[in-house]
Amino acid sequence: xxxxxxxxxxAAKLNHLFGVVRPADGDEYTFDEVAESIRTQGGPTISAxxxxxxxxxxxxxxxxxxxxALAGFFGVPPAYFFDDAEAERIDAELTLLSAFRDxxxxxxxxxxxxxxxxxxxAISDMVDRxxxxxxxxxxxxxxxx
Amino acid sequence: xxxxxxxxxxAAKLNHLFGVVRPADGDEYTFDEVAESIRTQGGPTISAxxxxxxxxxxxxxxxxxxxxALAGFFGVPPAYFFDDAEAERIDAELTLLSAFRDxxxxxxxxxxxxxxxxxxxAISDMVDRxxxxxxxxxxxxxxxx
DNA sequence: CGACACGGTCAACTGAGGTGGACCGGTGGC
DNA sequence: GCCACCGGTCCACCTCAGTTGACCGTGTCG
Numbered sequence: 001x002x003x004x005x006x007x008x009x010x011a012a013k014l015n016h017l018f019g020v021v022r023p024a025d026g027d028e029y030t031f032d033e034v035a036e037s038i039r040t041q042g043g044p045t046i047s048a049x050x051x052x053x054x055x056x057x058x059x060x061x062x063x064x065x066x067x068x069a070l071a072g073f074f075g076v077p078p079a080y081f082f083d084d085a086e087a088e089r090i091d092a093e094l095t096l097l098s099a100f101r102d103x104x105x106x107x108x109x110x111x112x113x114x115x116x117x118x119x120x121x122a123i124s125d126m127v128d129r130x131x132x133x134x135x136x137x138x139x140x141x142x143x144x145x
Numbered sequence: 146x147x148x149x150x151x152x153x154x155x156a157a158k159l160n161h162l163f164g165v166v167r168p169a170d171g172d173e174y175t176f177d178e179v180a181e182s183i184r185t186q187g188g189p190t191i192s193a194x195x196x197x198x199x200x201x202x203x204x205x206x207x208x209x210x211x212x213x214a215l216a217g218f219f220g221v222p223p224a225y226f227f228d229d230a231e232a233e234r235i236d237a238e239l240t241l242l243s244a245f246r247d248x249x250x251x252x253x254x255x256x257x258x259x260x261x262x263x264x265x266x267a268i269s270d271m272v273d274r275x276x277x278x279x280x281x282x283x284x285x286x287x288x289x290x
Numbered sequence: 291c292g293a294c295a296c297g298g299t300c301a302a303c304t305g306a307g308g309t310g311g312a313c314c315g316g317t318g319g320c
Numbered sequence: 321g322c323c324a325c326c327g328g329t330c331c332a333c334c335t336c337a338g339t340t341g342a343c344c345g346t347g348t349c350g
Contacts, residue, residue, distance in 0.1 A: 010209070030297060047339050052298070059337070063206045063307075064155070066338085068227060079224035079231075082213060104265040109254040111272045119275045120250065126271065127256045130264045175327060192309050197328070204307070208337075211308085293350085300343075307337075313330075320323085 010081055011057035017074045018055065034073060043069035153229055156202035161236070162219045163200065176200075179218060188214040 005011045018028050029037075031048035038046055044065045053059040062070075071078040112120060150156045163173050174182075176193035183191055189210045198204040207215075216223040224231045257265060 032297075045339085048297085049299085049340080050338055053338085056299090061208045061210050061337075063208050063337075064212060064226065065206050067209060071227075077224060078227040079222060081209070082216075082223040104262065104269060105254055105257050108257055108265065108269050108272055109250055111269070111276060112250045112253055114281055115272070115275055116279060119279065120253065123268065123272060123275070124253050124256070127253055127260070127268060130260055130268070131256060134261060134264065136259055177327075190309085193327090194310080194329085195308055197330095198308085201329090206307075208307075291350105293348100295348085296346090298343105298345085300341105302340090302342105304339075305337095307335085309334075310332090311330105312332100314328090315326105316328105317326085318324090320321105 005057055008084060009057060010060045010062075011055055013081055014055045014070070017076070021074050038069045038073050041072070043072065046070075150202055154202060155205045155207075155226055156200055158226060158232060159200045159215070162221070165236075166219050183214045183218050186217070188217065191215075 005015060022028055023033075031051045034051055035046050035048045038044070046066055046069060050059070054062060067078050067081055071080060112123065115123075150160060167173055168178075176196045179196055180191050180193045183189070191211055191214060195204065195211075199207060212223050212226055216225060219225075221235050222231070225235050226232075257268060260268070
């Protein structure tokens with residue numbers, strides 16, 4: 001049993017890509033082929049050895065341009081190589097925000113920004129009171145972090 | 146007129162982020178603050194000087210870890226620095242995001258959701274009044290470049 | 291069986307990515 | 321005025337991302 005490659009690492013992802021995207025004749029791309037192909041397609045130079053290092057996990061932390069090239073070659077978005085948990089967390093946050101598209105709510109949020117803690121508290125209380133008055137349930141808790 | 150920063154470059158994006166996501170007191174983050182914040186939040190070390198170089202465009206092509214750290218700090222997915230389409234989508238929501246970053250503000254927004262138009266209007270007015278009282282300027286209008 | 295080709299592995303080197311620290315203009319307090 | 325501090329700019333240096341070139345196993349053609 002040779003080296004373990006921890007799941008979620010860049011090495012694991014690259015490894016998976018090599019296994020999944022293959023040339024017509026069914027066998028995995030060779031490091032030289034990938035390097036060559038990337039260079040001829042206008043990408044930056046990348047050595048076969050380096051590809052090997054990345055796949056084995058001996059090197060993680062490539063530069064932006066190399067990530068772009070790799071993503072381009074395998075046909076995945078560059079985001080593929082980044083941490084899944086964090087990426088998903090942020091995505092969730094962003095979609096949550098789009099739920100607040102609602103112009104009036106946005107208006108309030110934007111303008112509340114920068115107010116003193118005391119004022120914010122007061123406004124928050126007020127919002128809660130109105131909520132009660134209008135018979136709305138407790139909102140989904142902010143549950144975060 | 147100093148250096149031009151071509152649109153779509155990493156420098157331009159970083160520059161934009163600095164302008165849009167700001168601390169509570171309205172002024173842009175300083176390079177030291179960003180560097181410090183990233184380090185204390187478990188990120189890799191990143192020097193203030195380097196941040197400056199990236200923003201000015203003297204260096205593009207940072208490593209994966211540094212991209213992760215930057216994206217994490219500004220609250221955008223790492224893809225923001227790659228794909229332009231993605232970047233635009235995110236940009237639309239960035240001002241909102243930075244508002245919601247502030248926990249109390251987010252609290253208010255979350256709870257304001259679903260209130261009647263009338264109530265929202267009332268609250269909005271109230272926020273504006275408080276803003277005046279605290280001597281804050283008109284916030285950047287909702288639609289921003 | 292040699293000889294050659296191909297592709298993964300390794301180690302040493304190069305240079306770009308990244309840092310530390312000095313310089314400098316602005317600003318606020320004494 | 322003068323000094324201390326803060327934040328952007330610059331430059332010399334160092335580390336590590338990325339390359340080079342050799343070694344080694346395997347297969348195949350004469």
